[in-house]
Amino acid sequence: MAYVTPFTYRQGQSLLHLLDVRCKFFMICLISMSMLSAHLSACFFYFLILLFFFNKAGLNIFATLNSIKYFILLLFFIFIARALTVKGDILFSFYGMSITEQGLNEGILVAFRFFLVMLTGLLFSITTKPSSVKSAVQWFFKPIPFVPEKRVAVMISLSLGFMPVILKQAKEISDAQKARCSDLQKNPVKRITRLVLPLLKKTFLSADSLVLAMESRCYNDDRTDPEFLPSGKEIPFLIGSFIISLSLACL
């Protein structure tokens, strides 16, 4: 999926790369929750910390911002919507709409919070292998009853494996149809069915042979548990994230 999204895992040896994935999960939950009530100064402080870790992970912040530009556009709309709808002291008005001081402040704050939560998630996706995400999900689901955590983990890794295959086949099919002038077809229903039907048929047939292969290798849910490799810095990181989220929530 490399050409589709810049948000996939990148190899590295930074602190965050080596940190235990369960610890990272916990930190991301803690910080995202406390972000909901954060003030502007605390947000800015946290933004500096994020910048430090982006730098540590060997990522260019400007390239990253460029790759999420559509999201930033959405944030801009949220900002506008807030600025126009919140009542307060009117700064200036035009065509019957007025922008208020309170609205501006609140708009900036809300957009900045979303932006920071987004960047945190991005940092996590970039520094964490999909396979270790899968094992962490399995580990977290273990104590929850009625959830077959091993099957969930298998389904996650299967679907992650299917994604590049499907994308490749979708590209092949659409290329083949373009070569047959499918662009001239105006009926959108026909365009969709002619792309999706062969795609589904192809992938389901290959899924059938995957089922056969798994069956013939005696696949069942009774599998070996995943191993975790903690880097030994989990405790300071957890304490650090706890302090950060406390200061975000209370400052």
Next chain:
Amino acid sequence: MNNSKQLKMTVYTSLFVAFIAIGAFIAIPVGPVPIVLQNMFVLLAAIILGPVWGLACVAIYLLIGLAGLPVFAGGTSGIGKLFGPTGGYLLGYLPAVFVTAAISKGLGKRMSSDIIAMLIGSLIVYAAGVPWLKVVTSMTYEKAFAVGMAPFLIGDAIKIIAAAFIAKTLRPVIKL
């Protein structure tokens, strides 16, 4: 359900999870707004996999996104997205997929019943998504409908018709 059938459903469900995830990237240019196929795959998962596995399919999709893998629209992920402005649509997939599958199964898996089921399913997605959008961005209801529902209605109608055709052709091939 025997072991072999269960394994088959496991693999098929994972396949649909992958389809929903990449559905956000497969766009067909029709007019000014390209049609993104993600919600069509959610509805297809419902009418092909049935209520239980369909629900599992969407739940795992959301779980993967929540766990930080880039599967939500635009390659994003994480709690922030799920509680962000468009999170209501994502969470709305859960009840939508179950209801669509239940109706399609109850009415006997014909093309007309599939269309009715998918119409109701799409309405559920909007019923969850639009109020969520309104609360998060503090727009008025008229604005939220204008931004979060009206531009997609024509595309949705096209997708539902296409999905009904696809389901009709696919059912004999997949043989569940």
